[in-house]
Amino acid sequence: MQKFKPVITDQLFLLPPSIEDFIPQGHLARVVNDIVETIDVSAIEKKYSLLGQKSYHPHLLLKLLFYGYSTGVRSGRKIAMACQQDTAYMYLACMYRPDFRTINDFRKDNLSFVHDCFSHIVQICKQLGMAKAGSLILDGTKLRANASGSQSKNKEQYEQWLEKVENDITDMLSEAERNDEAEDKLYGNDRGDELPKELHSKQRLKEKIKAALEKIKDDKQRINLTDNDAKYIMGKTGIDTNYNCQAAITEDGIIVGAYTSNNPSDRSETIRSIEVAEQTSKEKYDTIIADSGYASYGHFETLHNCNKNIYMPDQAMLTEKEDEQKNPYHRNNFIYDSTKNIFKCPEQQELTYKRTSNDNKRKQFVDVYECKECPACDKRSLCTKGKYRNLNVEKREWLRKEIREQLQSIKGQIIYKKRMLIESVFGVLKHNLKYLDLNLRGIEKTTAEWQLICIGYNIKRIHKLKLS
Template sequence: MSSQRPTFKPYYQDQIMAIPPTLDELVSKGHPVRIVNDVINRINIQGLLDAYKIKGCSSYHPQMLLKVLVFGYVSNVYSSRKLETACRENINFMWLSGMSYPDHNTINRFRGVRLKEALRSVFEEVVKLLAEEGLLSIEDVYTDGTKIEANANRYTFVWKKAIHTNKEKMRAALKDIWDYAQSIAKSEDNLPDPPDLTTIDSEKVRATVDKLNRVLSDKPSVNKKMKAKLRYVTKNYPEKIAQYEEQEATLGDRNSYSKTDPDATFMRMKEDHMKNGQLRPGYNIQISTSNQYIVNYTIHSNPTDTRTLSGHLQQHEDSFGKTPGTLTADAGYGSEENYALLAAKNIESYVKYGMFDKGQKKSCGDKKPFSVDKLHYNPSQDCYICPMGQEMHCIGTFSQKTSAGFRQEIKKYQAKNCTNCPLNGTCHKSQGNRIIGVNKQLEVYRNRAYQLLNSDVGVAKRKQRCYDVEPVFANIKQNHGFRRFMLRGKEKVSIEWGLLAIAQNLRKKAA
């Protein structure tokens, strides 16, 4: 049996140090916490200091709390309670806080209240600092959006369509009772004029209910079923219509909202917890990036990217005093309204339109050989030539509004005789002679976009977009596990995403 024993390093748990190490010595030199500390020390946080009142007891220094919050989001610690624990137990947080121990209420109040007006200026200062160091460009950006779930109940919601359906049922019920009232009181000369129920609101409902009660209250011949119906209408309809009007005011131009977070809209997410295409309450997050740094961000309750670009560009202009020189985005932004906006702001845009990618494929034309874009156009006579060689002349210009309120001009062209055409039924499915609608201005914008996107610079921009803006969302959602907001309401969600944007930039700088 061997007499040798394993060798261990000395272990003296109660050893007293003559010169104990400082917290600074315990934090490694290349650690991201040092980047957070350095950047926050260098930027101007006067806007944050202005959020504090002069009177009152002393507060924790906002610079310290900002460092703790930002580093928390850098290291995936989002909960205020976990940040409170980290300030007591984690060397990096203890070094940042200078051995201060703010509790979770202080951290949460600082995040939700103090940063409400000041966080945007902090984010802008960080972006400007990184731009001065040559790490990003404010002029050349790549824009994209993603949807992130709100901190709201997934099954308590309000739908605009349901409100319209219920209001229509109320209108029909009131009309039915009024018709009955007229039928039993048609011999009276003092019967009130029937109300206008084409559209209903709270005032009309109350007036109609009052009239019905006056007309039918003293009529002994009213049957019990109608009396019960009138009692139900009198008790419930005025309150219900007021509720529907309040809900419609909250909805605005949206189709739905969550009862537990009215700013959140039900959207279709890529991550589906039920795996059956359910809608979930969420926010549409728009960002512009440069070299995988977030240059600008905006929060939207509208699920479609098309209608977010105007507000997003306005925020960029408000933040930096000018719009970007160039912008690259995918086909989700390729609408006539957005092309017109980019042209008006003199932004060189590399923005795809709906059929751009399919148009790049040689086999695309085989599936729809008779579509409008395949027809020959004769500019001298302003007519299209149908597949059988027949001229289609302009029958007028019509104006229409998009769902966003943007006015479009559509020119319509009609064939002369499709009755005996051998392609009738294949060329088009409508009855009578074929009519096509052409948006000339949109064609001009698309031709310009096609030329830019297929230029050498455009091809490079399209490739760059795929690995500039999209990996930022992937990093935040997949690598750092942020898939659902912790705070409620658009203002607080904006604060939370602002902290994530600062954290993403500082992580990138540390890397």
């Protein structure tokens, strides 16, 4: 009697199987298939002609891309190869085998459609009871641009480079003239008047340098020659040519806002990130949670006027808390009396309003309060180095204090801990799926690529919900 089951690689099926038979009911590919079938692709269909060979349906190519981004595969070549080897891709491709160029060209030609797909999938999440209105959590992560940091230069460096390239072109033209007698050897069977490939390359480089110089607005500004939108931005691994990839998520981990920016600081993206999320999800969020990198007086005021609950510590909150505990005469230990518009110092002396001045360092107007009793106070040396103790109070200081008190409450601490939810999102994308860089160039294209990555993540969240 045989011990093992027979191994027959050329065994035929009695009845032809369906590719569906090889895909389990709870498989991610089935979720991708169901989601993409609900997307209206009529705008893409209009681009195709009835003439010539029949094209692959946009739904089919979208399924391949979305499944690829859900599993960390974004290479057109790898997706094309998987259509021949991986049953999940075979199922989504209906056993067709699209060429990698077809996949890449479809992605390149329809980047503007990606945002519509992203918004549509967010709406599907809402229909499934996910992406609920309430809290919106903001954060950004840095992904490497598809451009070398050595190509980022300022105006002076570009001018020096341009001068060198122009000298190289002049030398190459002079050498070509001197070698006229050897043109048969140099040019073979060609006419003999074609420019060398090296000269073509130099001339293209010259044009690119000139174009970069035109975009430089001041002498210190640096522009990358390969990707003019990419900027030197500090990331966790150091400074590099990066994009600042912004994301806004709901409490259940659905990404409802996604775009790329070349601003090094998150602070300039606070309001835009909220607006993008609300436009995409068609929801209004009453609670905004973010780290101190998003905080500013201006943002506090804007969000307060929009009736948002703000859980966003200001930059100085942690350091000032330590200082006020160590120093009894720290400005935060001065108590404000709104009925009299005065401050009281720890020695119970009054600081009265003196004037409003422009703080050039902070670029904002401040109210100046001054204590006239300092010369007679025996604690003066501990409190101030000047004759009188002054307090410069920003006009929106009350709002910052209100937010601090809210954050320091037990309820506020519980709510602010939700900020860590977005770190797990970035952990999945960067650590598990290995999205550490961007392949496309330019703000518009990298935004589409980042949204494709986020589409993949949201589809995985839908899949997880269906399994549970």
